[in-house]
Amino acid sequence: MMDTNAKLYGDLSRILVKREDIAQAVKKLGQEISRDYEGKELMLVGILKGAVVFFSDLVREIDLPVKMEFMAVSSYGASTKTTGVVNLVKDITVDITGMHVLIVEDIVDSGMTLSYLKKYLSTRGAASIKIATLLDKPERRRVDLKADYFCFTIPDEFVVGYGLDYAEKYRNLPDIGVLDPRIYAQE
Ligand code: IMP
Ligand code: MG
Numbered sequence: 490m491m492d493t494n495a496k497l498y499g500d501l502s503r504i505l506v507k508r509e510d511i512a513q514a515v516k517k518l519g520q521e522i523s524r525d526y527e528g529k530e531l532m533l534v535g536i537l538k539g540a541v542v543f544f545s546d547l548v549r550e551i552d553l554p555v556k557m558e559f560m561a562v563s564s565y566g567a568s569t570k571t572t573g574v575v576n577l578v579k580d581i582t583v584d585i586t587g588m589h590v591l592i593v594e595d596i597v598d599s600g601m602t603l604s605y606l607k608k609y610l611s612t613r614g615a616a617s618i619k620i621a622t623l624l625d626k627p628e629r630r631r632v633d634l635k636a637d638y639f640c641f642t643i644p645d646e647f648v649v650g651y652g653l654d655y656a657e658k659y660r661n662l663p664d665i666g667v668l669d670p671r672i673y674a675q676e
Pocket of ligand 1: 539564594595596597598599600601602603646647648649653654655
């Protein structure tokens with residue numbers, strides 16, 4: 490479907506996950522989380538900015554009271570490869586003691602971002618810390634990290650859309666697509 494974002498679609502080599510399939514997977518994940526966290530104090534921590542679209546769809550599929558917080562990190566800049574250094578740009582300021590924290594992320598690639606965040610949050614007295622990611626790219630893992638929940642495993646290709654960006658572009662594509670390598674050929 491190439492409606493309102495037709496201009497952006499021209500930069501893709503192909504669509505990898507269609508919006509209908511994303512919606513179905515997110516709904517299923519929301520139901521699973523609702524079952525697993527029944528009777529617990531759940532705090533969802535969304536990682537800005539890539540996870541915002543996934544986060545906003547996911548919370549509406551969770552049938553439990555949830556608290557919502559956001560953190561921001563940077564490690565990529567305008568590049569398709571991680572620098573390996575994770576910078577905390579925005580922290581959460583609320584007390585997470587006794588809370589069941591679920592970190593919501595767009596993609597696990599090298600695993601550096603989430604292993605940093607998990608370690609960072611683990612010093613603050615949460616009852617549990619788990620990870621929910623939309624996408625998992627296991628071929629690129631550099632640290633031992635497994636997401637507790639994920640929607641799709643994808644091949645080692647750079648993808649954009651549904652929150653994911655290249656140089657801050659394409660986040661508003663409703664589907665997930667493989668970015669045409671000619672777009673970042675100069676890198
Ligand atoms: P990691 O620290 O290497 O696991 O990288 C995680 C972050 O890198 C994600 O939050 C994304 O912002 C970004 N990232 C990794 N792979 C992709 C991709 O294929 N497209 C867009 N962003 C990506
Ligand atoms: Mg990003």
